[in-house]
Every structure is written in C-alpha cells, then in structure tokens.
Amino acid sequence: xxxxxxxxxxxxxxxxxxxxxxxxxxxxxxxxxxxxxxxxxxxxxxxxxxxxxxxxxxxxxxxxxxxxxxxxxxxxxxxxxxxxxxxxxxxxxxxxxxxxxxxxxxxxxxxxxxxxxxxxxxxxxxxxxxxxxxxxxxxxxxxxxxxxxxxxxxxxxxxxxxxxxxxxxxxxxxxxxxxxxxxxxxxxxxxxxxxxxxxxxxxxxxxxxxxxxxxxxxxxxxxxxxxxxxxxxxxxxxxxxxxxxxxxxxxxxxxxxxxxxxxxxxxxxxxxxxxxxxxxxxxxxxxxxxxxxxxxxxxxxx
Numbered sequence: 001x002x003x004x005x006x007x008x009x010x011x012x013x014x015x016x017x018x019x020x021x022x023x024x025x026x027x028x029x030x031x032x033x034x035x036x037x038x039x040x041x042x043x044x045x046x047x048x049x050x051x052x053x054x055x056x057x058x059x060x061x062x063x064x065x066x067x068x069x070x071x072x073x074x075x076x077x078x079x080x081x082x083x084x085x086x087x088x089x090x091x092x093x094x095x096x097x098x099x100x101x102x103x104x105x106x107x108x109x110x111x112x113x114x115x116x117x118x119x120x121x122x123x124x125x126x127x128x129x130x131x132x133x134x135x136x137x138x139x140x141x142x143x144x145x146x147x148x149x150x151x152x153x154x155x156x157x158x159x160x161x162x163x164x165x166x167x168x169x170x171x172x173x174x175x176x177x178x179x180x181x182x183x184x185x186x187x188x189x190x191x192x193x194x195x196x197x198x199x200x201x202x203x204x205x206x207x208x209x210x211x212x213x214x215x216x217x218x219x220x221x222x223x224x225x226x227x228x229x230x231x232x233x234x235x236x237x238x239x240x241x242x243x244x245x246x247x248x249x250x251x252x253x254x255x256x257x258x259x260x261x262x263x264x265x266x267x268x269x270x271x272x273x274x275x276x277x278x279x280x281x282x283x284x285x286x287x288x289x290x291x292x293x294x295x296x297x298x299x300x301x302x
Contacts, residue, residue, distance in 0.1 A: 131155025
C-alpha cells in the first residue's frame with residue numbers, strides 16, 4: 001500500500017449530505033493537479049532528461065479510498081510504482097516527494113521554483129472559496145513508516161497564493177518586440193500568425209486600423225511591437241496584441257527594402273559606385289607575391 005493522503009475541508013457545509021458534489025470534484029481534481037505540477041517541478045529541478053509525462057502520471061495517479069464522516073475528509077492513496085520497470089529508480093518516490101512539496105508550498109506560498117504548482121493551489125483555493133464558503137483546507141500525508149505531517153490552506157495562505165499567481169500573470173505579459181514573418185491572416189477575426197526564426201507560430205491580435213499594415217507586411221519579415229503574452233512554463237511568446245510593425249534593424253541599416261528587389265545592370269552599378277574598368281593587368285599584381293604564386297595564379301586563369 002502506498003502513502004495515504006487525507007484532505008479535510010472545514011466549514012458549516014463541509015460534510016456529506018450538505019456539500020455540493022461539484023465541490024467534492026473540485027477538491028479531488030484540484031489537489032491531484034497541484035500534486036502533478038509539483039512532481040513536474042521537482043523533475044525540472046533535478047535536471048532530468050527524456051519524457052516526464054510517464055513518470056509524473058504513474059507517480060501521482062491518486063487512488064480514491066473513501067469519504068470520512070464529519071467535516072469532509074477525502075482519503076486518497078499514492079500509487080505503488082516500485083515494480084514498474086519503465087520508471088527510473090528515483091521515480092518510485094516521486095509521488096511522495098511531490099506530496100511533501102505541496103505541503104511545503106501551503107506552509108510557504110512564496111517558495112521559489114514551484115510557480116505552476118502554486119498556481120494550481122491558488123485555483124483550488126479560489127474555486128472552493130477558502131475563507132468564505134469554507135474556512136480552511138487541511139492536507140495530511142501519512143508515510144508507510146507511520147510518520148504524519150499536515151499543512152492547512154487558510155484564507156491568508158490562499159490570498160498569498162492568489163497574489164503570487166497575479167504577479168506571475170503580470171510578468172507573463174509585457175511590452176516587447178517580436179521578429180518574424182506574418183502568415184495566415186484572418187481579416188474578419190482580426191487575427192494573424194507570425195512565424196519566428198525557430199518555426200514557431202505566435203498569434204497576432206490587431207484592430208481594423210492596423211489591417212492595411214498587416215496586408216502590406218504579409219509574407220514579409222518585420223519587427224512587431226506590442227503587448228506580448230509569454231508561457232509561464234517555457235518563457236516562449238504565445239500571442240502579441242499588436243501596436244505597430246517596424247522594419248528589422250538589419251534591413252534598415254542596409255537599404256530601403258524596395259531597393260533590394262530592384263534590378264541594376266552593370267553600367268548602372270558602375271555609375272552608382274564610381275568604379276572604373278581595369279585596363280592594366282599590372283595594377284592587379286601583388287607586390288608581396290612570389291613568382292611561383294603569380295605563375296600559379298596565371299595558370300589558374302588560363
């Protein structure tokens with residue numbers, strides 16, 4: 001049997017026969033989501049390589065044991081993955097370690113390195129209404145050796161988690177620039193995509209006044225300025241609320257983009273650059289070159 005987890009929800013309506021079924025579902029699904037995200041965070045901190053999904057899924061797939069009367073107490077069990085040969089040795093304890101991390105995070109909502117798990121706990125607290133509809137949520141972990149530890153998600157800790165979530169959301173959107181090629185424009189929905197240098201598609205949101213600029217830059221590379229949303233996990237841009245499109249600095253430094261595509265004949269280039277044809281081959285001789293090098297050069301020409 002794996003480690004046992006008991007989740008107790010306290011409040012006037014937190015008992016079987018009175019609690020809404022939807023809140024029970026939120027409780028179980030929300031905790032399992034936080035547990036899975038804590039496991040993913042732990043794997044990232046251990047600099048593990050390869051697929052993480054299998055280890056996380058196998059180690060945090062909770063087993064429901066029942067509901068205890070009184071204040072609602074859901075009794076769960078971590079899976080026993082010790083015999084699953086597909087997992088690395090440390091993965092056998094991943095679920096227990098993640099459950100401990102969740103307890104640490106409830107006690108210290110500002111704990112660094114677990115932003116996504118903190119986000120899941122904040123969502124759980126908000127959905128259940130900890131501090132309003134329910135007074136608190138207590139998570140207890142009992143190890144196979146009989147050691148017990150618990151932490152309580154109160155109104156105060158819920159507010160701290162919510163504040164951390166809001167700060168992360170604010171950091172995830174900022175004024176910035178994105179370079180790429182505009183593709184796939186939908187002028188009715190005012191949506192487009194920009195194809196970046198690493199072949200990712202980022203959604204572009206524009207308004208009617210910017211439609212002409214979007215049309216002008218379609219299938220051309222440009223630098224987009226606006227409010228960019230970033231994925232909090234990967235740090236990659238996911239969308240941009242467009243403010244304006246500018247030419248990349250490299251193109252500005254070279255020439256006007258229209259000039260690049262114009263055809264110039266030899267006579268035109270000679271006049272533009274002020275060069276003259278070479279009539280005396282002696283002027284091409286390198287005074288530092290040896291006779292053997294000059295002979296090899298002439299042989300190559302002939």
